[in-house]
Amino acid sequence: MNETKLEIPQRGNISTVAPITSDDRKPLTKKELVADHPTWCPGCGDFSVLALYFKLIEKRKMHHEKITTVAGIGCSSRFPYFVQAHGAHYIHGRALPFASGISLSRPDLHVFVFGGDGDAFSIGGNHFNHTARKNIKMTYVVMDNWVYGLTKKQTSPTSPLGFKSKTDTWGAVDYPINPMKQAIAAGATFVARTTHSNPAHVLQMMEAAMDHDGFSFVECLSECVEFYEGAFDASNPRKGGVFNLVPATHDVTDEIAAYKLADEPFPGSFGVFYRVIKPTKNAKEAGIISSAGDKVKGLKDWQILQKTFERMK
Amino acid sequence: MSDTAVTTQANGGPPRISNISEAVIRIAGNSQDGIQAIGGFLARLAGRSEQEVMTFMTIPSTISGGPSIFQVRIGSGEVLSAGDEADVLLAFYQHSYQDHISSLRKGGIVLFDSDHVEPKPEWQKDYHHLGIPISGLTIEAIGGTAKDKGKNIFALGLLAKMFDLNVPKLEKLINERFGGKDMSVLNNALAAFHAGYSHSLGNVLETFKFVESQRKAGNQVVMTGNEALAYGLIAAGVRFGAGYPITPWSDIMEILRRELPKFGGTFVQCEDEIASISMALGAGYAGRVAVTGSSGPGISLKTEALGWGVMAEVPLVICDIQRGGPSTGMPTNVEQSDLNIACFGGHGDSPRVVLAPANVEDCFYTAIEAVNLARKFNVPVVILSDQAIATRIEAFAEPDLEKVCQDISPDLSPVPEYKAYDLSAADGVSPRVVPGTRVTSGRYSIATGLEHDEFGHPTGSPKLHMQMSAKRRKKLQSLGTGLPVPKVYGPPEGNILLVGWGSTQGPIREAVDRARAAGDSVSALHIKHLSPLPPGLENIFSGFNHILVVEMNDEGLYGYGQLAGLLRARYCDSKIRGINKTDGLTWRVKEILERARANVATALRKL
Numbered sequence: 019m020n021e022t023k024l025e026i027p028q029r030g031n032i033s034t035v036a037p038i039t040s041d042d043r044k045p046l047t048k049k050e051l052v053a054d055h056p057t058w059c060p061g062c063g064d065f066s067v068l069a070l071y072f073k074l075i076e077k078r079k080m081h082h083e084k085i086t087t088v089a090g091i092g093c094s095s096r097f098p099y100f101v102q103a104h105g106a107h108y109i110h111g112r113a114l115p116f117a118s119g120i121s122l123s124r125p126d127l128h129v130f131v132f133g134g135d136g137d138a139f140s141i142g143g144n145h146f147n148h149t150a151r152k153n154i155k156m157t158y159v160v161m162d163n164w165v166y167g168l169t170k171k172q173t174s175p176t177s178p179l180g181f182k183s184k185t186d187t188w189g190a191v192d193y194p195i196n197p198m199k200q201a202i203a204a205g206a207t208f209v210a211r212t213t214h215s216n217p218a219h220v221l222q223m224m225e226a227a228m229d230h231d232g233f234s235f236v237e238c239l240s241e242c243v244e245f246y247e248g249a250f251d252a253s254n255p256r257k258g259g260v261f262n263l264v265p266a267t268h269d270v271t272d273e274i275a276a277y278k279l280a281d282e283p284f285p286g287s288f289g290v291f292y293r294v295i296k297p298t299k300n301a302k303e304a305g306i307i308s309s310a311g312d313k314v315k316g317l318k319d320w321q322i323l324q325k326t327f328e329r330m331k
Numbered sequence: 332m333s334d335t336a337v338t339t340q341a342n343g344g345p346p347r348i349s350n351i352s353e354a355v356i357r358i359a360g361n362s363q364d365g366i367q368a369i370g371g372f373l374a375r376l377a378g379r380s381e382q383e384v385m386t387f388m389t390i391p392s393t394i395s396g397g398p399s400i401f402q403v404r405i406g407s408g409e410v411l412s413a414g415d416e417a418d419v420l421l422a423f424y425q426h427s428y429q430d431h432i433s434s435l436r437k438g439g440i441v442l443f444d445s446d447h448v449e450p451k452p453e454w455q456k457d458y459h460h461l462g463i464p465i466s467g468l469t470i471e472a473i474g475g476t477a478k479d480k481g482k483n484i485f486a487l488g489l490l491a492k493m494f495d496l497n498v499p500k501l502e503k504l505i506n507e508r509f510g511g512k513d514m515s516v517l518n519n520a521l522a523a524f525h526a527g528y529s530h531s532l533g534n535v536l537e538t539f540k541f542v543e544s545q546r547k548a549g550n551q552v553v554m555t556g557n558e559a560l561a562y563g564l565i566a567a568g569v570r571f572g573a574g575y576p577i578t579p580w581s582d583i584m585e586i587l588r589r590e591l592p593k594f595g596g597t598f599v600q601c602e603d604e605i606a607s608i609s610m611a612l613g614a615g616y617a618g619r620v621a622v623t624g625s626s627g628p629g630i631s632l633k634t635e636a637l638g639w640g641v642m643a644e645v646p647l648v649i650c651d652i653q654r655g656g657p658s659t660g661m662p663t664n665v666e667q668s669d670l671n672i673a674c675f676g677g678h679g680d681s682p683r684v685v686l687a688p689a690n691v692e693d694c695f696y697t698a699i700e701a702v703n704l705a706r707k708f709n710v711p712v713v714i715l716s717d718q719a720i721a722t723r724i725e726a727f728a729e730p731d732l733e734k735v736c737q738d739i740s741p742d743l744s745p746v747p748e749y750k751a752y753d754l755s756a757a758d759g760v761s762p763r764v765v766p767g768t769r770v771t772s773g774r775y776s777i778a779t780g781l782e783h784d785e786f787g788h789p790t791g792s793p794k795l796h797m798q799m800s801a802k803r804r805k806k807l808q809s810l811g812t813g814l815p816v817p818k819v820y821g822p823p824e825g826n827i828l829l830v831g832w833g834s835t836q837g838p839i840r841e842a843v844d845r846a847r848a849a850g851d852s853v854s855a856l857h858i859k860h861l862s863p864l865p866p867g868l869e870n871i872f873s874g875f876n877h878i879l880v881v882e883m884n885d886e887g888l889y890g891y892g893q894l895a896g897l898l899r900a901r902y903c904d905s906k907i908r909g910i911n912k913t914d915g916l917t918w919r920v921k922e923i924l925e926r927a928r929a930n931v932a933t934a935l936r937k938l
Contacts (some may be wrong), residue, residue: 050773054788083769086617098777099788104766106616106778107787108609109639115573115606119613119621120766122597123571127617127766145609148602303597310592320736322593323565327729329507330552331379 063240111142264289353406488527563698570596624650664915811863821854
């Protein structure tokens with residue numbers, strides 16, 4: 019078995035860890051990927067997302083140690099416990115900056131972040147904007163169920179007007195956030211929409227997101243059967259709804275067109291709304307490191323610091 | 332210099348030269364006058380001349396303008412504080428003159444810009460007045476600029492003459508500072524300096540010469556506490572940091588942002604305080620110990636995430652450059668009122684490590700110790716610095732960088748199995764394996780904020796919550812028992828023990844020296860490790876009648892400052908009392924002594 023220690027480049031460079039080496043290990047099976055049994059209610063849309071995450075890992079022949087699964091707080095944020103791999107269950111709303119710390123210091127890892135609409139757009143709303151604008155490489159899947167589930171039915175930032183919850187017994191009065199518009203406006207370079215009721219499409223979107231070099235955001239409608247049953251029926255052909263793909267003529271690099279798609283009334287369209295290639299923060303920081311490194315070539319860490327201290331005498 | 336009286340010279344001739352061992356020079360002007368630059372030159376010169384130096388500055392919290400001072404104490408012997416009273420006051424404006432004359436010792440010299448200052452006759456008998464049209468002469472020397480640029484360098488020339496400073500060394504410093512820019516800038520600076528240096532100090536003055544200091548082995552480096560902390564972190568092997576701008580922490584993030592790329596590292600300016608501690612924890616989880624920091628309100632914002640670091644056992648270094656609080660408080664003033672939040676901030680039982688550096692040099696080594704403790708015990712470590720230490724300049728022996736610099740790259744070699752929260756270790760310390768490491772058993776751990784089993788999976792088991800709480804506690808208890816017993820400054824037994832932490836070490840020690848010289852039985856104890864506390868303190872306390880904890884914070888609802896309260900809770904010793912103040916300024920030596928004497932007298936009356 020090829021078990022070479024991953025090369026840590028000289029001078030503790032954290033931005034140019036060696037690329038993933040292919041070896042003769044067999045691809046993982048679902049059995050090897052399953053950890054705790056999910057704590058979700060029977061029928062929860064999140065099961066579908068988890069199953070397709072396993073499928074993605076199997077299909078792309080990733081190894082346990084190359085995947086890092088991160089989440090905040092919420093029903094869907096329990097995700098890392100259900101995956102047999104390195105992962106972190108962080109605090110409410112802050113999964114993105116935590117994942118950014120991993121992404122920016124360990125380019126050898128695939129960083130996946132899973133969470134819900136409260137985590138992403140309420141308590142963590144500002145982190146969403148800034149992680150998107152900085153274009154930090156990672157994949158963020160938001161399982162949007164339009165309700166706070168873990169705390170048992172309060173209004174969420176994506177709850178539609180009129181939704182009756184325990185905090186708005188007369189129906190939600192605050193205008194909901196449109197996650198797709200939010201992502202496009204914040205500068206996310208990959209913005210896609212899918213729904214748990216179409217597994218093949220979920221997998222397709224996750225795979226495209228993973229392959230995107232930058233911040234990739236997928237909104238996945240994921241029904242809460244306990245507190246918002248039937249929320250997404252209009253998007254599910256099996257429940258009499260319609261599942262419309264993004265039109266083939268849509269130009270994914272056209273920000274205005276993407277914004278128009280996001281403005282369609284529910285159920286709207288599914289697929290990649292927006293995708294552009296822009297240098298990531300990861301690449302920009304690596305560039306800064308490389309040009310700074312050129313000026314101190316051949317010097318050991320202590321010698322670089324010594325040069326600075328010479329000027330402080 | 333306090334022993335030399337200023338003598339008036341009768342009729343011309345060269346001024347008398349007095350030998351002095353130290354001097355305190357206070358420069359008062361406005362924040363944009365470049366008075367920090369004069370102070371910086373003097374401090375750097377002292378460092379290069381094997382002299383001890385300590386500076387003190389105040390800056391207004393406004394963006395531009397406003398009165399500002401810079402005080403430099405230079406000495407051939409040990410310099411422990413910035414000095415209670417100035418020997419020389421250099422005043423650029425009327426307000427500088429009026430507001431700071433009281434900081435001058437009786438018989439001291441006030442050197443003022445006679446273009447802006449109208450001296451008061453009633454002060455002339457107590458202080459030696461020397462008016463020089465600094466503004467006008469500077470314009471004469473380097474050409475007219477309406478903004479009085481260069482008068483700071485002219486004044487530096489005056490001081491160089493008055494203190495017989497080493498001119499070639501100062502010229503070199505000016506070259507280093509202004510060279511590389513437009514040549515005319517350097518030429519103007521040198522012209523201003525020489526104009527000041529060659530200006531006659533008048534017919535009334537003596538000049539001073541520092542006695543040769545005892546030569547120290549090796550070179551000295553001169554820097555501020557924030558610089559020492561930033562470079563200490565780099566030496567310790569930190570290669571990732573994240574922060575948000577806030578005074579007085581910002582310089583550290585600016586230095587790390589500029590310097591880390593040279594070492595292959597990155598510093599990220601985040602959208603807020605919570606994001607920055609989160610990003611640092613993410614990077615720490617992924618490999619090397621990372622750093623974040625802040626001050627005042629920023630520390631409050633970070634406490635939830637800090638608790639996650641404790642629970643998930645992820646290493647992290649958090650710099651808290653304390654300023655006046657609560658809330659926005661006094662951003663550019665010093666206070667030691669974050670001890671409680673550093674040791675106990677956050678919900679739940681969350682033991683963490685807290686260290687407080689005593690001086691600028693200690694900032695450098697404390698950073699390294701913090702990183703190593705974070706790594707060894709997988710725990711967040713708070714470095715409690717403060718505004719005074721952050722901004723003051725000191726000279727200290729150049730560290731042996733080849734020896735102290737360390738590589739803390741993660742080891743990604745496969746491991747057979749891994750339990751992140753292994754309960755089998757008696758001291759509670761379980762080794763950490765970072766992402767990217769293959770675990771051949773195929774069982775991976777999750778880093779989590781929920782109470783968990785040994786693999787980091789959630790549990791509601793009362794037994795596991797007790798065991799894991801004990802694990803998090805025990806590892807810090809084992810750290811505590813291994814700490815060195817702090818040494819008493821002065822005799823180990825006596826009447827009064829002054830206890831301090833952080834930046835007050837210098838003035839407290841000087842207070843001990845002064846009290847002992849006057850025949851009082853006073854010693855001092857400096858506590859650097861605030862959480863956990865070092866062993867052996869109860870034995871030390873038992874040797875004294877009065878334990879007075881000197882702190883720059885409020886006496887609180889129950890009459891004790893934050894460390895005094897902690898020590899009373901820990902040792903149940905009623906001899907422990909507090910000496911506190913909240914004026915936003917560092918302790919003056921005289922103040923400590925007066926307050927200590929008063930405190931002891933009151934205590935005796937109550938007996």
